[in-house]
Every structure is written in structure tokens, then in C-alpha cells.
Amino acid sequence: KHFSIAAIPGDGIGPEVMEEGLKTLKRIEELHGGIHFSIDAFDWNCDYYLKHGKMMPENGLEILRDYDVILLGAIGAPSVPDHISVWELILPIRRTFQQYINLRPIKLLRGLDSPLRYKAHDDLDFVVVRENTEGEYSNMGGRIHENTPFELAVQNNVFTRYGTERVIKYAYSLAEKRTKKRLTAATKSNGINHSMPFWDEIVKEVSRNHPSIRTDIYHIDALAAYFITRPEELDVVVGSNLFGDILTDLGAAIVGGLGLAPSGNINPEKTYPSMFEPIHGSAPDIAGKGIANPIAQIWSISLMMEHLGFSEVADLIVDSIEEVLLEGKVSTPDLGGKNTTSEFGSAIHEQMTFK
Amino acid sequence: KHFSIAAIPGDGIGPEVMEEGLKTLKRIEELHGGIHFSIDAFDWNCDYYLKHGKMMPENGLEILRDYDVILLGAIGAPSVPDHISVWELILPIRRTFQQYINLRPIKLLRGLDSPLRYKAHDDLDFVVVRENTEGEYSNMGGRIHENTPFELAVQNNVFTRYGTERVIKYAYSLAEKRTKKRLTAATKSNGINHSMPFWDEIVKEVSRNHPSIRTDIYHIDALAAYFITRPEELDVVVGSNLFGDILTDLGAAIVGGLGLAPSGNINPEKTYPSMFEPIHGSAPDIAGKGIANPIAQIWSISLMMEHLGFSEVADLIVDSIEEVLLEGKVSTPDLGGKNTTSEFGSAIHEQMTFK
Ligand SMILES: CC(C)[C@H](C(=O)O)[C@@H](O)C(=O)O
Ligand SMILES: CC(C)[C@H](C(=O)O)[C@@H](O)C(=O)O
16 A cells, blocks of 8 residues: 655754654565555654744645655754744644644653553553643733733633534543543643533533443543542543643653654544654754664654554564664663763664564 | 631631641741731631622631731532632632632652652652633633534633733743742643743743743753653743643643642732642542541641741741651551551641740
């Protein structure tokens, strides 16, 4: 089968980890006679913005639409305000292409220790389903009385039944496929008293169609604490755009760091391309040094292969990462190693073979 | 000096931990000839709601206004929706009495281990200043197209210059008094593009008056991860109502659990009474068993004594808690012990003596 991929390396360490990602794609082609990728790279990033006054061409979204999937490195640079780089590139892609599922596995890889002292290896293996198109990131709101003592800003959180139902249904269908049969929904309906009670109602409605799944609705503050105190009880966690965002960075931290955590921005209907990207940002502080951890990018390709229907390739990627970690000879400084991004990537790619 | 205290034990474990709190007050009177408390208890809680259809009498706030301070146990019961118990009792108190600072120390007590494997004792000692009157908990918003596929809920986040400036100024003045001289502000201005950029601007404005304080503005997702990976860099953390709420439950988790974490809802001008309460909720699952940890409640009284101008008493309370933990003979099940709430409380009170 043939797949077209739009690769957007982005800023900072984005291009560095993308390079390893592209090697992963090549390795997959070598190993699996039936898979072929055609890859086009796009230089849409903050430099592009400084040159052209926008993050991508006018017809950028139209261009992307024709690809099977999008592979992203990382976006963001000190020279461009974050809300510009984000609202002109990542968020329009997520929204236009109805990538309403942001899928983020939180799984401690074999060969790594969790920073949580009392947790065993198997205690950390769950997945966060994050709403990815609406909610707190609404773009609706504004200011009044600017530069007076009475200035104020309002931001609307917008939760639609349409947008909420579809992500919760997806989360339940995922829970049905897993062994623990638990769904944990993040809320804050005690403090945020319009949007979050609505969210809770929809969770309860959808839960009725899934009697075999145990549902818990926890306030986001308590749930953040549970990530530390009892992650072993989590299986599928579903959260709004903001809550899912916070929980997944936290989740990345408890399984070894942001350098490891992958994500898929998924349009389950496959009407539009889905996008796969590390959770981490462009990390300007270590950019250009060749020491960024490529795992998040490579693992994102595993999620991509899963989405494209090649579970055995998806598993091979994660297994190979784990083998290299277990061997413990090669890793980047964030994991206590001394190797470069490319050495670490190569070790993983060499490990990748079907037995 | 004489102080009047309104005590609201509340629901669940609230009355159990409050009992220990009242003993702490008695012990302070015994030890310090110059301090006298007159305490009135109010039965405003979810049972009261079920009887009277409201969480407190019509003139409840007027009644409270005449007290020097309010001491709260915990509010919330399965029989009453959370947003009712919260919006009819805790939040009106916080708002009416301009308790715009929610002060929450995150400090690993001597005698306890952090669940964070790689962190030493001194790595965990900072304070979160949470905005406590506006922001995401706005009570503004509603629904439209109910019970149709087009239903939606909107919730307004309202950030005023007035409300934002005062909490950030307070946070800086606190940072000036501490040794690390660092302030970390939580934001999400990349995704939430009206209210949070406004918040960031005000942080930057106020920072100019504090050149000796190092300021970092981190996105809430990254900051939540830093709580795990580099808490030793934190000193004063300032966050909005929601972000401060999430970060402090997380903070409680990394210093040993919710049973330990105190908070002060402070009106710095002392125009109105301030309120002191544990961060934990009413914990219906362990209520009535006499096994709740009383430390959060007792430590909250330490914050109260600090607020009332008795630092040496405040310190004595925390020191005494630490002595009991260091001795390691008495503690509640959440800390691995076998003692009751009251045994644990008594051990702390016996420890309290001026040398
Ligand atoms: C009860 C709830 C509304 C409250 C809050 O979020 O403020 C609690 O979580 C707290 O932290 O005091
Ligand atoms: C860049 C930013 C807007 C983004 C988000 O919050 O969605 C990032 O944190 C992520 O998690 O993908």
C-alpha cells in the first residue's frame, strides 16, 4: 500500500527529531515490502512567519488535505508569540481536518524507571483521550476598557453536544477494547458551573450504553493528584481540550519525560488526514545541539501506523524502542545518556527487524 | 489579644478534623497567655441544605462578617450536587470577603518521604498563590438549544485588571520575602488566546517593579510536568483560580498527600475575615471512621496564626507536626499508620510546648 505524508519539521528541535522520524519511515519500507511512503516536506514554521507574515501559505490547508497523514515535529520559537504560531498552524489543522481525538498513551516503557517512587512498572499504562477541537481553546472572547483600571478580558469556553458526545463515545469505544474496562472523565463541575456540568451529563448519558465499563468522574484537581498517587487505576482517561492537555504533560512526566511522549490528532472517520506529533514543544534551549530525544517522534509514527491499519508495524516500533532502552547502552542526555539524537535514532532503527 | 472565630465543620470528615483543629486552638490558649479565642460553630453543610433548601441562612454572610477569622473543615456530600454546595457556601465567602489570595504552601514535612523518587527533602518547599475570586470560576454562562443535537454550553472566563493585578502584586511581595527570589506564573496563552495573554501582560508589567525577582512564565501543561521533574526550581508560583487549584492538588500529592495540605483564603487588607481550610474535600469514602488525617486542618491553623501576626505560634504548630512525623510512632492510615484522627491530633498537641 502507498501512503502520502506531509512532513512539517517546524522549529527548534522539530527538524532534529523529524530527521529520525523520516529514517523510521524508510526503515518501515525496507522491512515491509507492502508499504510505500511518498513524503513531501513543508518549511512552515516561525522562520517562514518572519519572512512571509504567516505561518503557512493561504492555501496551506488545501495542500495538506490531499495527504493521507501529516507528520509534525514541533512548532514555536521565541521570535514569534506562541498564540500566533499555534493559532495559525497547529490549531487550524486540528480543527479543519476534524481531528477531534487527541490520543495520548501514557505508558512506562520497559527499561525506564518512573520518577514515582512507589509505582511498579505495570502501574503506568493508560491512555488519555483529549478533546481536540473546541472547549477552552475557543478563540472566542476579547477585551474591553483597555489601558484603564477597568480593563477586562473574557474568554468563552464553548462546549457543544456534538463536540462533546463524539469524543466521549470514542473514549468509551476505546475502553471496550482494553482489559481494565474503566473510563475516567476529568471535570470541574463544582467550580466551573455551566460548561462542566454539561460535560458530566453527556458522560453519564453515553455511559448508559456501556454497562460493562466502570465510569468515574473526577475533578481535574483530584485527578491530577491521582496521576501521582494511584495511576494504576487509570485505563482510559477522557478530558476536555485544556484538561487533556494538562493531564498529558503530567502523564509524560510520570513515565519519564516529555522527550518520550507521542500523540495522534485523529480524524476517526478518515475523511481528512490525521496528524501525528510529539507532545513536547520545540525546546529552544536545547535546539541545534543534536541532543533531543527522538523517541516521542518515532513513537508518534507507531501511532500513525496503527491508524493506517498496520498494528504489527506499530508494535515493532515500540518494542524496538524498549529493546534499546532495556539494553541501556545508547540514550540522550534527558535519560541520563551521552548520545546524540541521531545515534539514539539509529540504535532504534537497527533494532527494528521482523523475526 | 482576643480573636473571634467562626467554625464551620461542614460535611464528611470535616467535623472529624475540625475537632482536632479546635483542640489546637485550645492548646494555643494554654501555651500563650496573651491569646484568647471565642469560637462559634455553625452547622452549615449539606445536611443543612437538605433541611432548609440552602447551604446557610439568608443572613449567613452578614453573620460571618463580624468574626476575625473563619475556620472551615470540608464541604460536600453525595446527596447535594457539588456545584450547589460550593456556589452557595465556599465561593460566596471567598468572594464577598475579598479573599482574593488563596495561599497554599507546598512543603515536604520532615519525617515524610516524597513519592518523587529522585527528589531530596529540600527540593520541595514552595508556595502557590492562587487567584481566588474570578477567572475560570465566573458563574457567567449558560446553555442554548437544550435537548437537541445543537445544544451547547458557554462558560465565560473573566479576568479583570483589578483582580489580576492584585494577586500578582501579592505574589511578588511574597517572593521578595523569600530567599530564592523567583516567581513562576502559570499561563496557557498559546491555546487560550484572549484571557491568558492578558494575564501574561500583567505579570510582565508587575515584574518591572521587582527587578530582583526572576520571573518565569510557563504554560500550565509544562508547569504541571515541572512539579514532577524540577520542583526544586519553584519558589512562589502564581496561578489563576483554576490553574492554582490544579497545581495545588498536584503539589499536595508530591509532598505526601491531600491529608496534609493546608490553605488560607486571605483578604490581605483585613477589611473582612479570612478563611482557613484544608485543601482536601469531605472524603465521603472514609467519613465516620475516625481515620482522617488532621494535619491539613491543624496546619491551616498555623496559616491562620501567621495571618493574625503570631509567627512563633505558627512555626510551633508546624514544628510539632514535624516532630511527631519524625518520631514516626503515631499516624493515620493515609501515611501508613494505624492511629485514629484523634490520637494523631493528640500526639501533635502534646508535642506543642514552648521551650
Ligand atoms: C470545592 C472546590 C470548588 C474548591 C475549588 O476548586 O476552589 C476546592 O477544590 C479547593 O481547592 O478549595
Ligand atoms: C502548542 C499548544 C497549543 C498545544 C496544546 O495545548 O494543544 C500543545 O501544548 C499540545 O499539547 O499539543
